[in-house]
Amino acid sequence: MTSTPFPSGAISQVSGRTVVLRGNDIDTDRIIPARFLKCVTFDGLGAQVFADDRSEQNGEHPFDRPEHQGAAVLIVNRNFGCGSSREHAPQALLRWGIRGVVGESFAEIFYGNCLALGIPCLQASSKEIEALQTAAEAAPQSSASISLEPAAIKIDGRNWDLSMAADAKNRLLNGQWDATSQLLQQEQALQDTAARLPYMQGFVASR
């Protein structure tokens, strides 16, 4: 588990050692099996991340390998985080120590959940991901760094360009990834929107 503070404020870069998890379509049931969702806080989830995959691999899972303990940068493949909307999945990764994820693609709900926690998810092509996974695996002890602007990752002295959706990047760079206060600023617009929706008036007011 990590002693690194949780994300706060503006986020422009993430640095730390890497952990590579290969495979397409890794779903959130694998990231955190459903039995661990029986909880009313997220606090204990760090130890349970990938519980079943780890037990199947008997200590050889990347999240169990000694060289990856304390890693902050996760490198994955295609459609990572598909399936269940459980925020418990990025919460478990966060509590294990992950602060940034790089992959070929991400499932949408997972991506949004990561953003809401201040975990940037950046992308590169399938070939580039393959190459940077290989580079990361060859240098598990060296610290990698992700920057958001320009979107890139540096591993063992080599720089790789990444991509990131503009709105997510802006929200992280501006420290507005935690949306609540921003949403509450639009008081008049919220009232106006509710007023123009016929179902909000029980379909009785004329439009």
Next chain:
Amino acid sequence: MSTATLYDKVWALHQVAELPSGSTQLFIGLHLIHEVTSPQAFAALKDLGLSVRHPERTVATVDHIVPTTSQARPFADGLAEEMLSTLERNCHENGIHLNGLGSGRQGIVHVMAPELGLTQPGMTVACGDSHTSTHGAFGAIAFGIGTSQVRDVLASQSLTMNKLKVRRIWVDGALQPGVFAKDLVLHIIRTLGVKGGVGYAYEFAGPAIEALSMEERMTLCNMAIEGGARCGYVNPDQTTFDYLKGRPHAPSGDAWDHAVSWWKSLASGADACFDDEVKFDAAVIAPTITWGITPGQGIGVDEAVPTLEQTPEEDRPLAQEAYRYMDLQPGQAIAGLPVDVCFIGSCTNGRLSDLRAAAAVAAGRQVASGIKAFVVPGSEQVAAAAEAEGLDAVFRQAGFEWREPGCSMCLAMNPDRLEGRQISASSSNRNFKGRQGSASGRTLLMSPAMVAAAAIAGRVTDVRSLPPA
């Protein structure tokens, strides 16, 4: 960019503001909550000193953790009991209506809200559950959200969202007898892949879609997310209006007429433009079943597990992992594969018409020896309606257990789960590794009628070729 689709119209109506980041602030018309993904959201709200903005637009139920044998309180599982009592307290403190156990209205959240008439065309619907796409069956824009977003909806009745592209899935022809909406959606996902829908809303349209009942449309939209599409929808039509009329939360009197004319105005018009379109022919679809560890690894019941040569190169590592995990050989016929457990239920296929289809197969037949077969109605209302027409007796006489409503073995957050390497025929929505509660348990997804046929035969069987009862 799409224009004049239902998605575009509903999006525009619910747009609160353009945020500085470039995202849209979107108003949420109906917020559904349950015991698993809401407690941390309420705790966060409290920490921020905020209250629920529109408690009357949020409706709660309990579904994931409830036992399906005895629902007496307190539950034997202390954690499950704590989750339900936390939900009860949060609803009470915030003035949110909870359709609790024994209320007559409890059920799986995606069964409960439609049958009460809460889900209506033209709404935005959000819930901390990925299968919220179900509600798109009504021509709503409905999507799953995480717990931080549940907090945001509680606080502001809105979300930061980015507009999706719209892909029309046009389905010609008609489904053959013995082929259901479940088969159709499994066929669509095997064709377009589990990530094919990422970045898209799916509009399901065409003669085969128009012919579907509301419950079948719900099955279809429910699994849009398994194809990567966060939301899927069907344009509202007379089938939609007939279903809604007279339901407890549906408008009535003059309001009903106003509502219908508004709902009609939202459907994608002849002038609608889509970002993409894919066409299917319903008539060629066979009962479809998954053989692997993602909902995209599906085949017709008359087909064999695909070989590596038949698999696109990028999907081969996953196919190899699936052969190993499922203990299946490439080229092996799926029909005839023995099963251990047969589960009928879930937000995909736990509605009355699903139970009727399964009961029609079970009637006068017997579950094969050694098979554990059980039926879990999707809600208290579904259970009552099924019992009123004697479906529970049909199932019991055939050797199925008849249970209390809940999510049950779809995701095994309750006592219903696979053990060890057991293999299940399941009418649910996910065949992920470990999904049904055993880290090595295996799942074959199929329609309720196909699950019933598997229970009778003790193995995967084409429901169309079952010998007469």
